[in-house]
Amino acid sequence: MTTVIDTHTDQSAPARVDTGLAGMKIGFLGILRSEWTKLWSLRSTYLTLATAVVLMIGIGTMVSAVNAGDIRGLDPIYLSLAGVSFAQLAIGVLGVLLVSGEYSTGSIRTSLTAVPSRLPVLAAKITVFAGVVFAVSLPTAVVSFLIGQSVLGDAGVSLSADGALRSVFGAAAYVTLAGVIGVAFGALLRNTAGAVATFVAIFFLLSPVTQLLPGSVKSSIDPYLPSNAGGVLYNSVVTNGLSPLAGFALLFVYTIAAVTGAAILLRRRDV
Template structure:
């Protein structure tokens, strides 16, 4: 009597569905696997805190720096402790560019788009991960810079409860996160690390000065206040000047970020990697 042997067929593992939550988890792993992540975050925090403490100590002692540039003694106590914001913006923006554009330079973007064929969830996942990390890191750095800076200033120092102070400190973290997302979106739009970093630097740090030089005095100030750097500065300023108000400045700044993100989403959706 012969025995019929049936082959054992192993069940195929179930295929996981691509969801936004899984994409975010994947991007979280990729973000922290980059060597540049920890280094650039550390540089950004060091710039934010270090320059803020240095300006605060000079403001409190009344010492004036040699050479051109504003005297820290001319800055308010909050502005002095947050003096490192501009330099930290460049670091966060550069990290945002690297997080996105590095995938194009290494060719890893093809694997990422194969895993996420609808494409846009990939961009949303990167933005969600980066914005969360940048906001938390920026908030910690700005809070430390402000608290430590006011301790160095001593007499005449500002308090968290003073009008506009909490908005300025928290707003600094928001501007840092927004600058990073802007860099990320430029990386997706231009698909080149040097081009994206150069564009970010020009828009955030050079455009305002060039506009003031080229535009007539009669309407130059009215135009400059709507540029990204000046609009963001209006939100982080303690006192309200003649230009945009704090919340109007935030709306204008975020408008630029949303516009560039929209352009990045359009290119990612319509053009191959």
């Protein structure tokens, strides 16, 4: 019996593995459901959200208690929301993990195979993440405000006071936008340590570093840093020359810039 060998077969070509996903058409709603499931399947989601809640309420209460005896020159609203800047760290880390974790395990390949255009995956991640973070941050900010004002006693104000409700919503918006920037950093760098370090540097180290600069240079840079632009959202007393609306607009521009960079690289790079 004669064996026939096909000499035209390219033995060096890699075998094609059919994942069963390439021919599927998945709508955006389906991608949203997938990202929702992935978000809540992570243990870090529960831990970091709980940490953010504890930090926002706990630090706000502590700062209010420390200053309850004399708040002359201080903003009682800002005191009760002092934990926001710490809560944003937990939320920023969660945003990074949402993307970098998939790259570290390789599971991102499945998502991008099912959605070859790729951008809907990033859009769905951001939509689900931002919705969850805002839904958690807003009631947490309300509770932090109410407890802080209660601790301040007669020096405290009500939620109907001028700037109070705006500051509470601003705190939730700031934490949410900062978290979305964390998601963008995770997609940009695809490395958890590097993305978290970048987030910390931008939101926690840039402002102290500018204090070392000459006064004129410092005053022209400091108000426009992401952390300071976001800070005016939950501070009823404007201290850096930016109005709450201007601060929100600037932080939103930073967020869009980070997300745009992540989207461009997501389309251009291999997985």
